[in-house]
Amino acid sequence: MRLASSPVRSLIGAALGTLLALSSMSARANFVSDITVKLIAPGGVLGDPTATPISVSQLVTTANLGTGIQSVVHGGSGAVSNFLADNEFVSFSGDSIHVSSYSGTTVFTTGYLGLGGEHARYEFDALSIAGKIITGFTVYAFDDFLTSGFSGLASPLPASGLVNLIDPHTVSLDLDNIVFKDRGTGSGAAHADFRIDLITRDASTGPGGGNNLPEPATLALFAIAALGAGAARRRA
Structure with a gap:
């Protein structure tokens, strides 16, 4: 030859x-626009006799995306930050969402309550990835946001059952259905790290939803x- x-x-x-x-x-792939993080608990929080609903939002700016910075943290100056327990945070890296959620009660739950069939939840709105359309997700609940290992989730629902794709720009994580494992160190240390990897396809550039450009x-x-x-x- x-x-x-x-x-x-x-x-x-x-x-x-x-x-x-x-x-x-x-x-x-990276998020290319500011993201709005919402915390919604229509039934308020456990132990609040008034059951005051929670509906707050906080903007995460593009400048902080993909840098590894914990974009929404406890003690921060944002509406959502004010509700987060020590060590809790939401961050964004590449095309993934990371949520570290801790028990807010002595019964190994988050303490956020749904009401009337509406879940307590985080909503991540205005998700945008250059040249892509979000079509789905893969969810993990392993420590340190890994794809295998020890999971702090003891819910009857799998991690994927807690996440919903509301539309191509909005993803939610149900909080009222989370049950944490007892790590043997008390409810205060009970937590789960959620990693939501977004699944995308190329954005349409032609009729019929196809992509005419190779x-x-x-x-x-x-x-x-x-x-x-x-x-x-x-x-x-």
């Missing part, structure tokens, strides 16, 4: 390098194929 000439090999090598670079680029990696493959065809013609 004959090898392509040296110039052709160089061109193919360059195209392969472009393919790898573009594939890596298209694999990266992916960058596909374009690079076309270039390699064209170079190979040209080399074959020259050998003929």
Whole structure:
């Protein structure tokens, strides 16, 4: 089998390098706009005889996204922050949402109450990823936001049963259905780390919901194929 000439090999090598670079680029995804974090508890909190409903929101700015900064933290200066217990936080990294939730009661629950069929929940609104449409999610409840290991969740529902995709820009995490495991150190240390990885597809650019523009990696493959065809013609 004959090898392509040296110039052709160089061109193919360059195209392969472009393919790898573009594939890596298209694999990266980050939130590209400010996100609104809402805390909603229509039944208030456990132990409050007035059952005062909670409905507050806090803006997470784009400047803090993807930096590893805990964007909503206890003791912060935001409406949601004021309700979070020590060590609780919500953060955003790449195209993932991280929530560390701790027990707010002595019965290993969050203490947030639903009412009339409406769950107490976090809502993450205005989620936007460049060139993508959010179509689903994968949820984990393992310590340190890992995909396996020890889970602090003892709910009868799996972690995926606590998360809902409300629309392509809004995801919620039910809080009233969370039951924490007893780690043997009391309810104050009971917690679960939720990692919500968003599933996306390319945004539509043509009629019928299709994408008429090839992916960058596909374009690079076309270039390699064209170079190979040209080399074959020259050998003929």
